[in-house]
Amino acid sequence: MESALLELRARLAEVSDVSRAAGVLGWDQRVTMPPRGTEARAQQLSTLGRIAHERFTDPEIGRLLDRAEPLVESLPYDADDRSLVRVTRRDWEKARRVPAELRAEMTLQAARGHHAWVEARRTSDFASFLPYLETNVELKRRYVECFEWSDSPYTPLLDDYEPGMLTSEVREVFAVLGPALAELVASAPEIDASFLRSGFAPDAQRAFSERVLGTMGFDGEAWRLDPTAHPFCTSFSNRDVRLTTRYHPDNLESLWSTMHEAGHGLYAHGIADSLSRSPLAGAPSLGLNESQSRTWENLVGRGRPFWEHWYGPLQEHFPSLEGIELDRFVRAVNRAEPGLIRVDADETTYSLHIILRFELEQELLEGTIPLEELPEVWNARMKELLGVDVPDDAHGVLQDVHWSGGGIGYFPTYALGNVISLQIWDVVRRALPDLDEQLAAGDLLPLSDWLRDNLYALGRKLTPQETIERLTGSPAIDPAPYLAYLGDKIASLAA
């Protein structure tokens, strides 16, 4: 009877290998591939994706799950094997609901949409992108029909990134977040950050970032950092983590961007060995994953304690910071300033960009906004939410890649990540009462080890809600700690 579990694990390991292999091809495509390799690479990725999907949705997986379920039911709820069977059952049922032709059509149209978007953004020409957006939205509607939902047709899309979460729950969180953030932004003082706008040699940025990364708790032989156009993090096992970043000589943003990706990387690196080559070797949701990138980027990387240790070394790497005092530097990197572009936004304004997109996505899906009016609606809401005037669609509705590839439902996870990061941070602070002193001494390991042992190691064994409950005592996503943190920050800047 045990053989059902063995066979299940072997089949899932094979699917994992193929998916990770596709990950290597994706990394290579974005980091090292010569431009003319594009066409063959798309075919290779499509083939690997199809093989992984076929093998995962094979009816035999269902039969093995049927046979394995009674074998694991007496194990503890979070035992590896019981979790494997439970999580795989959910993934498998979900994956089988989507007909192969619809999946193939979505992949094809996503590629076409992406291609059209690149050109449309370059020329700031929404009209040329519109037909592709229409097709992708229509396909998403057909995708939604494959599932049952109670509160909103948006929920099945959200579920791909935040398993088990309802649209109504996100609405509740954002209903608190939106007005509170708008108020905070309005109260934020103007802060001089002119000294952060030139004089940062890329080589020095890389050297400094690598020094910091070296203290974050990675096994030194299990990661690498490479330059790329659009930074991301991926991993091919918990011991092969790839961080990417980009360097601009006119700012230091690569540093926080690298710490952000390193947060994702530490998550992947911390997943227990026993979950390797299984569907459990990941984060429970994008929101939880993002909570950790934000933790390392912001809660650590913009905190005064961190810079008490690192500001001296930073000044050694960048002579242009000579004469700028620590306090002034910390204030500048924590300033709040409304802007047009989501990826350039600071901690305080960032989630407002997300709330805009979350609302629009629901309206697109439900058809309550005609797609051709999207730019006008976008611009009006940007004015309303952030008080900024959008000069053209390239800096407005066309700025993000997500919709071009049919990635509707993804955006909320960024703001949820911010919110969750503080819920977990509060717990960390109670568990590590000397955290500030440790950070100020340059010792990131107690933090890194705690997060690995209490969160990262779990992988996808628990749902996002269960994972949050295990850490905080409640499954709810609660914006209060995040708002308190930002409130304290804005108050300290104004002081």
Add this chain to the structure above:
Amino acid sequence: MESALLELRARLAEVSDVSRAAGVLGWDQRVTMPPRGTEARAQQLSTLGRIAHERFTDPEIGRLLDRAEPLVESLPYDADDRSLVRVTRRDWEKARRVPAELRAEMTLQAARGHHAWVEARRTSDFASFLPYLETNVELKRRYVECFEWSDSPYTPLLDDYEPGMLTSEVREVFAVLGPALAELVASAPEIDASFLRSGFAPDAQRAFSERVLGTMGFDGEAWRLDPTAHPFCTSFSNRDVRLTTRYHPDNLESLWSTMHEAGHGLYAHGIADSLSRSPLAGAPSLGLNESQSRTWENLVGRGRPFWEHWYGPLQEHFPSLEGIELDRFVRAVNRAEPGLIRVDADETTYSLHIILRFELEQELLEGTIPLEELPEVWNARMKELLGVDVPDDAHGVLQDVHWSGGGIGYFPTYALGNVISLQIWDVVRRALPDLDEQLAAGDLLPLSDWLRDNLYALGRKLTPQETIERLTGSPAIDPAPYLAYLGDKIASLAA
């Protein structure tokens, strides 16, 4: 009926995609992967290899071939589809002869053998490697039993690398080559090459190599060059060619090594688009592939015409060459000097290293040399063939990686490549009467284009013998042009 061909092509394209994906994983493993990624990567590669093999040896491929054969028989012999069906039939019949368990055991023992060899070479300890070599040789004997052969049990091994070639044919070629080369080596003058033994900054080597590569006929957006420990070339399509090299500040070898890999790369790059994603998208044999790496490395890269153009730029890159005249440089890079290590050997002595290995491999397989006596036999034959004393096994029988992974039958292809390179070069010379002038003007494109149009574009449509016959008028591998070339070289050095 046409559907059989379409379905066959689609299935073969999928197999090709999976194999190319494995290629990407292999490149990443040797060029960029963090060391701790090894274990997961081995599993990913094993899974992809198994999937590609399973899909290729599927009985359905045989049924599709049966249905496709009558559809293509009226096409010209070298038409894409007719060639596809013919070559796939041969590959498929061969692949199906080896039981899956034997194949898996060979893969496993090759990995173990490789691991043991790395350590054995490090400590120059043949005894510790012996049991692994025994296992690998025994597995090769079982592999050979899967096939029929007439002249020698070595033939099925050779056939993996040189399809259709008999061991007896290689013996005939080497029977001419061996004594003639020994004589040439004995007559070679001593030449001062002391100026080639220091002062070559790796950055300058890379810059110079990339300048040369830029003139060899590659689409500039279809290749890249990276440093690695053991240089190789691979490709993931005819527009994604990966060259690797290594730089030593104490010599200029990276330059010829890079031109060597670029020769392989031009072959891959020149394969006709119509053969993409098919079993025809490769070289007909390792010997033919090697003939082109040797052409670019030696026939072009050590020739006086090439250096008439490039020696000036080289001196600009390397101030240590100032005052060394072109003649002296050309003589030095063409010298013949017996040594211990195959990969460091010059053109004239190189094939003698191969002849030694070819003889030993047959004896290993037939059991006429007890494996434990291999080091003594090796050392005695090195003395006999090249007149050198082997100080230890690390510089003797343990120097090459091939046997550790069961790669028996591979070595002869290197020497055959040398021989074939001159057979083709003679044809090129007749086709391009102004070749020397073009090379001396730095114009490599007429050569590159000719080789692409007349050789590389064919891919694997023809057998090695048919390919050679199409170019030279005879299918035979003839050592005479190679020996004439080396004879002229040695004579000119002595002059």
